[in-house]
Amino acid sequence: MLCEAAGTDRLAAVRVMGDPGFDLNRRGTRTPLLVAAFNGHLEVVRDLVTAGADTTLRDPSYHTPPLVHAMHSQQAGVVACLMEQPMDIFTAAARDRADHVLAALERAPDCLNARFRFVRSGTGEVHVNNRAPPLWFAAVNGRDAMVGLLLESGADPTVRDGEGHSLAEHARAAGQAAIAEKIEASVAAGQACDPAGLGLAGRGCTGRLLCFATPPGGQAIGQSGTG
Secondary structure (H helix, E strand, C coil), X not given: CHHHHHHCCCHHHHHHHHCCCCXXXXXXXXXXXXXXXXXXXXXXXXXXXXXXXXXXXXXCCCCCCHHHHHHHCCCHHHHHHHCCCCCCHHHHXXXXXXXXXXXXXXXXXXXXXXXXXXXXXXXXXXXXXXXCCHHHHHHHCCCHHHXXXXXXXXXXXXXXXXXXXXXXXXXXXXXXXXXXXXXXXXHHHHXXXXXXXXXXXXXXXXXXXXXXXXXXXCCCCCCCCCC
16 A cells, blocks of 8 residues: 555655554565655655665665666656665665765675675575676776775675676676776786785785676666666
């Protein structure tokens, strides 16, 4: 009922149902905020956020948060509203929001090299970007400054997908040659400082092969790459 009210812009009904303690953040479901954001119901979105709706929960089918739902349906007012709300580090990296990335790292430093599967709210089926780190989202979306920030913070530039393709190859396939060169330079710098591959060249060098799944030439935008 609450999702239906949110999706049909029935603000009064949303407020009535929100007060008794309806669950706004049930994982694995399409939340009222996701529905309202996609349909562009700005006042409903604001009310839900004020009531405690989680702006980072992702659609279980499309794996996108409310912000990206609003972007896909071209709801400019909702996009502007949600751009100022909390984001997970994947969305923040894709949208070039350094403030949100730094906030995420302050809350949970380990999320720097986390994998996309950890923020999904759907079932356990394999998703093409299950193993992609925040650095991938920044790279394929052409976020040069964000790539620099993540690398400076210790993001691992040596990540490869299941077929052995590097982050730099993915960036180049997405048309981001300059970012690919930046990542390759970071890899080379790490190897120069740590030629034995022991993970001593900086916070982001682990000495382990970290993998994700999307091959070069795959989707770099839309539900896979926008965060």
